[in-house]
Amino acid sequence: MGQTDMTSSDHWAGPAIETAGLVKTFGDNRAVDGVDLRIEAGTVYGLLGPNGAGKTTTVRMLATLLRPDGGEAHVFGHDVVREADRVRSRVSLTGQYASVDEDLTGTENLVLLARLTGHSKKASYNRAAQLLEAFGLSEAAGRQVKNYSGGMRRRIDIAASILNTPDLLFLDEPTTGLDPRSRNQVWEIIRAVVAQGTTVLLTTQYLDEADQLASRIAVIDKGKVIAEGTKGDLKASVGAGAVHVRLRDAHQRPEAERLLRQALDADVQLEPDPVALTARVGNGSSNGSGAAEKASRALAELAHAGITVDNFALGQPSLDEVFLALTGSTEHVHPKSQTQTQTKEATA
């Protein structure tokens, strides 16, 4: 995955995407305010940020859908404004809202795009049938997309995007609004696409999604990149996460608090719920293994002291926590990121 492995027509050995001082303004609002990115070919790059941070605007400029107001952007060495057509022949976009025609059936949508990219009628129908099969949509092939569920829409959307195996795939919040199961399936698809050498630029509001898929991450806020690096770099700067404990008996909470503080060597917070406690785990090792070890030792201590634990979870830092660490403010973070972390814990 990490290697630069470009097997495309015009032998470009440089980065898949390179931007310098990219700017886009809408009226008084500087939606993208001087973004510099360098994304190596063959990798998955995550753009992480809350709603309105400028992620979608950045992606739309790179996909030649919006004209930058300042700075430069090159995709496989081609300028996104002056050589827009060459860029278009290399990239594919899956937007935040299904980029397919809802009045058409699954088959018709894929055939339409296959025809538009030059496939013959027969080849188009073949390709459509193969893709629908691979995406588990064969049964829904003849149904109008407006009758598809959220998960099915995402699938047909991604199927449409990879119809021609693009060199670069933009995925704009591919799992927003999906249930955990569908999310996992979308992740599977993305991994399969990447394994074939396609570069992916992924935008997301969820840290765990970036964590699952991306090798490098840029955290973007108010149009600016506020942190950039590998997953490890980012997590190290934030801390491994939080330990959530629920007790059976509220009377035991003061004792539990004391034990946890000792064992974890961290601040313990008493939740509004009289049986719940949360401890922030400090900057352990970057993959959080240190935190897990500490946490299990702490649990053992609790059991030893005869405190019954009803429920326990070791959560990754939420986007709120990332932002708190990076900017010292969480006011603008979408509340959804919190629930996302919870869902993850529930399934774990």
Add this chain to the structure above:
Amino acid sequence: MSTATQTTETTDLAPVRTESLAELLVATERPPRPNALQTSLTFGWRAMLKIKHVPEQLFDVTAFPIMMVLMYTYLFGGALAGSPSEYIQYLLPGILVMSVTMITMYTGLAVNIDIEKGVFDRFRSLPIWRPSTMVGYLLGDAVRYTLASIVMLTVGLIMGFRPDGGFSGVVAGVVLLIIFCFAFSWVWTMVGLLMRTEKGVMSVSMMVLFPLTFLSDIFVRPETMPGWLQAFVNNNPITHVSSAVRELMAGSWPADSIAWTLGWAAVFVAVLGPVTMRLYNRK
């Protein structure tokens, strides 16, 4: 979509087959780039599919024209020409022009509704001849115009319309009308891209279409109108089109009106085509 249906459907969904997906993704030779005609026709096919899936939209090319013929023939016929069956000889070609011109505005609506949807982003990020998306709409609409024309002529013939130009004259008239409307529709692709809402498109369309179609020679000959109005009516493109269509159907060859009609059509495409594409690229 309600969350409830979403969850149940997802649970029943077949799994993704990553192995066969991987096979599909192994880069194969890309087919040669399709030319402008191919992509335009493909978008025209999309318009046809939309009619197939949403046949209700054909109301405006069937019920609406029938209503127009019936209403105006019996409303004005007696007063203006002595009897409805005499008036229809003059009126039908004009009312045909009026109805088909009026249904061109649905192009603007379709563009405006589509542009809000994600599918436009996909089209715009394809390496194809840029105007083909718009041309596709217009090709689909040309089919609708033809359908409306056939419906109206059938109703007209039943009501007593007897064109002296015969079959060939009528066909020539319809073809000229469709060419004009194809060109005139670029007004609406532009409006569709300019306006923020469907309602906006509707009201602009009405503001343009009502004066344009009524202040023409569709209902009455301009001779009795005041001079200033004649000046407008005689230079109104709709007057040129309806005169040309009327005379073609009557069996003569109105070279002047035909030239004017085609001239207007060329101007619409040459001026509004590029404006539309500029808006499309900037959207």
